[in-house]
Amino acid sequence: MAPAFHVPPSSTDLSQAARAEIQVLRLAAGILDLQRTASPQIRDLPSMQAMFRAASAVFDELGFGEEEADRSMSS
Numbered sequence: 001m002a003p004a005f006h007v008p009p010s011s012t013d014l015s016q017a018a019r020a021e022i023q024v025l026r027l028a029a030g031i032l033d034l035q036r037t038a039s040p041q042i043r044d045l046p047s048m049q050a051m052f053r054a055a056s057a058v059f060d061e062l063g064f065g066e067e068e069a070d071r072s073m074s075s
Contacts, residue, residue, distance in 0.1 A: 024058055025058065028058040031055035032052065032056070032059075034052075
């Protein structure tokens with residue numbers, strides 16, 4: 001099976017770990033997009049709420065989330 005995401009030629013110099021982080025961020029961004037585009041009935045499902053929290057945690061853990069921005073503003 002082919003990879004889900006195409007890696008641009010300019011990123012071939014990236015390590016496997018960096019490429020994996022980029023893919024995880026893309027997946028998390030897609031999940032968070034659902035938060036805005038899915039119907040309220042879908043957004044309110046417990047499984048969707050769990051995915052939204054997990055996607056937000058990915059951004060926070062990698063330093064791209066709102067928690068990180070809040071911490072840097074308060075410093």
